[in-house]
Amino acid sequence: MKYPWKTDRRFNSYTAFIQEKFGTRVQKLSLNAGFTCPNRDGTVGVGGCIFCNNDAFSPSYVGGNKAISRQIIEGIEFHAKRYKTDKFFAHFQTYSNTYAPIEKLKAAYEEALSFDNVLGLVISTRPDCVDDEKLDYLVELAKKHYIMIEYGVESCFDKTLKIINRGHNFESAKRAIEITHEKGIPVGVHIIFGLPGETYEDMYNMVDILNKLPIDNIKFHQLQIVKETKLELLFQIYPKQLAAFPTYDSYVSFLILALEHLNPNIKIQRVAGEVRANTIVYPHWGNLRYDQMLNILEKEMARRDTWQGKLYHDS
Ligand code: SF4
Numbered sequence: 001m002k003y004p005w006k007t008d009r010r011f012n013s014y015t016a017f018i019q020e021k022f023g024t025r026v027q028k029l030s031l032n033a034g035f036t037c038p039n040r041d042g043t044v045g046v047g048g049c050i051f052c053n054n055d056a057f058s059p060s061y062v063g064g065n066k067a068i069s070r071q072i073i074e075g076i077e078f079h080a081k082r083y084k085t086d087k088f089f090a091h092f093q094t095y096s097n098t099y100a101p102i103e104k105l106k107a108a109y110e111e112a113l114s115f116d117n118v119l120g121l122v123i124s125t126r127p128d129c130v131d132d133e134k135l136d137y138l139v140e141l142a143k144k145h146y147i148m149i150e151y152g153v154e155s156c157f158d159k160t161l162k163i164i165n166r167g168h169n170f171e172s173a174k175r176a177i178e179i180t181h182e183k184g185i186p187v188g189v190h191i192i193f194g195l196p197g198e199t200y201e202d203m204y205n206m207v208d209i210l211n212k213l214p215i216d217n218i219k220f221h222q223l224q225i226v227k228e229t230k231l232e233l234l235f236q237i238y239p240k241q242l243a244a245f246p247t248y249d250s251y252v253s254f255l256i257l258a259l260e261h262l263n264p265n266i267k268i269q270r271v272a273g274e275v276r277a278n279t280i281v282y283p284h285w286g287n288l289r290y291d292q293m294l295n296i297l298e299k300e301m302a303r304r305d306t307w308q309g310k311l312y313h314d315s
Helices: 013-023 068-080 102-113 132-139 158-163 172-180 200-211 230-236 247-263 290-303
Strands: 026-031 088-092 118-125 146-154 189-192 217-222 267-270 280-282
Touching: 013 267, 026 068, 026 158, 068 088, 068 102, 102 118, 102 189, 132 146, 132 172, 132 200, 172 189, 189 200, 189 247, 200 247, 217 247, 230 280, 247 290
Parallel strands: 026 088, 088 118, 118 146, 146 189, 189 217, 217 267
Antiparallel strands: none
16 A cells, blocks of 8 residues: 555545544534634734734624623534534634633633534644643643644744744744643644745655654645735735745645655644635635645645655655
């Protein structure tokens, strides 16, 4: 067999891994626990990352300052209509979900875990918003539940992190990934391809940097220019410089190169981002749904007879 993973997918699918681990599909329920972000409240910055508009990807059921339980009940109803599953992960997604006093975090996480069909937590946060106390608490939770932390890394280059007003450097991300892994918590990372100032070579080189980190799974996103962000204003001035992937085909060509060099042990959670159609400024890619994007990618990988890690060398 060509692939070190158990499916015949062309990449190491996180979805397939979870399905095998739990014996069923487990759907993520996006939640907004009302946390904020140190890059918005002035602690490390104001105004946030230049691409950030959390409203663009939040599903309708998380709006309106609803209690966690209410969001979970409505989320289960929402997903039950679309997917055949009654098992869920509570995904603390909006803003920075470890950025609060520990007692507040405990209350939010434990409210979500009080639902029998919530099997675990996926916690999205910034690398500079974790510490030993929070991670050790998560280690305790992980004795009974699936717990995964997703860090917004976005880029491995400090020059880019500065341009996007990220408010932390790559060393901070590297440290958080390593500490979290050492404590036994699986680490997901979020990477954006096409950020301002990055060449294709830079993006490609990021794969080598990521390969050296103890990452469990990864989400790759294309840069999406969303309404009501600073990036939208920049795009009006520098449209060509911010148009790394004008078509989905151009993105797929790059993504396949990246996947071929990626460590095959790193699971793939996502290969592209999706925001609500009425919020996107650029690129449009013909309003492809995510399942269509995946289908096109895997067909092209099959046509090229290639797969994740085909050109990976452990060095
Ligand atoms: S992308 Fe994340 S870290 Fe950046 S401003 Fe938005 S919530 Fe904060």
